[in-house]
Amino acid sequence: MDSLSRAAPLAPPPTRLDRLRVFAFRQVFNLWPCMRGSGGRVDHIAPDFTRLTVRLPLNWRTRNAVGTIFGGSMFAATDPMYMLMLQRLLGRAFIVWDKGSAIRFRRPASRTLFARFHVTPDMLAQVRESVAARGEADFTWPVRLEDAAGIVHAEIDRTIYVADKGFYKRKQEMRAAAAAGLEQVA
Numbered sequence: 001m002d003s004l005s006r007a008a009p010l011a012p013p014p015t016r017l018d019r020l021r022v023f024a025f026r027q028v029f030n031l032w033p034c035m036r037g038s039g040g041r042v043d044h045i046a047p048d049f050t051r052l053t054v055r056l057p058l059n060w061r062t063r064n065a066v067g068t069i070f071g072g073s074m075f076a077a078t079d080p081m082y083m084l085m086l087q088r089l090l091g092r093a094f095i096v097w098d099k100g101s102a103i104r105f106r107r108p109a110s111r112t113l114f115a116r117f118h119v120t121p122d123m124l125a126q127v128r129e130s131v132a133a134r135g136e137a138d139f140t141w142p143v144r145l146e147d148a149a150g151i152v153h154a155e156i157d158r159t160i161y162v163a164d165k166g167f168y169k170r171k172q173e174m175r176a177a178a179a180a181g182l183e184q185v186a
Contacts, residue, residue, distance in 0.1 A: 014047035022047050029084075038062075040077025043114075049088040050083055054115040056145065068108035074145050074154050075103050081117045082141055082158050088125060094131065095168040099138060102158040109153040127162050131182030173185040 014022075022045045030041050039062035044053040056062060056069060056077045064070040083098040090096065123141070130137035138161050145154040163171070 003168070018047045022049075034076065034079070038076035038079070039073045049085050050119050051115040052085060054078060054117075055112060056080065056115070058110060066108070068110050069113060069153075071103070071105060071154070074105075074109070074113065075094075075101070075156065078115050078117075078143050078145070078156050080160065081143070082119070082160050085117060085119050086127065086160060086162060089119060090127070090162070093165050094165045095165055096160075097161040098158065099161040100114040102157045104155045104184065106152050107153060109145070109147065111147050113147055113153055115143050115145050116158075118144055131164055131167075136163035136171075138162075142182050 012121045013126040026042050026045050029035055035042070038056070039059065040054045042052060043055045044051070046052070054077050056073060058069050062069050062073040079101075080098055085097050086094075086096045123139075127137070127139060130139075138159055140157050143156050143158060144152050145156070146152050
């Protein structure tokens with residue numbers, strides 16, 4: 001048996017409905033006020049939501065006082081992407097929050113930047129295994145803002161919180177009960 005016959009089967013090609021859903025999601029997302037305000041645009045979403053590309057042009061909305069892309073635009077344009085991708089990939093049995101992030105500016109950006117997000121099967125397996133073992137977990141994944149030549153202008157580490165929905169609900173109930181107990185004591 002050769003290596004080709006042992007390879008994992010290819011995913012079925014996206015249906016017309018899959019492509020329509022991705023198109024609609026991208027259009028709605030690009031109209032979302034926080035995305036519009038950042039100056040970024042989602043250019044591409046894979047039909048299975050494992051890849052997403054954001055484009056951030058240098059224009060009057062993203063330009064800072066020295067004529068380069070404002071760092072806040074870089075930061076905001078990458079904000080909810082991993083969270084939204086994981087919500088789609090994991091489904092309704094999980095709670096997903098964007099928990100934190102850190103940015104490192106490498107060089108000023110005087111041309112359009114691109115952020116490419118990719119959730120690999122290994123990353124998804126790690127999420128499922130960690131949450132199954134502990135009920136909740138944090139994951140820190142990097143994303144780079146690069147120009148068309150591949151020059152990195154900023155690196156951002158995005159921390160995502162993922163929990164089993166039942167675990168999260170019990171945690172919230174315990175917090176509410178503890179807060180109610182503190183109110184009675186005071």
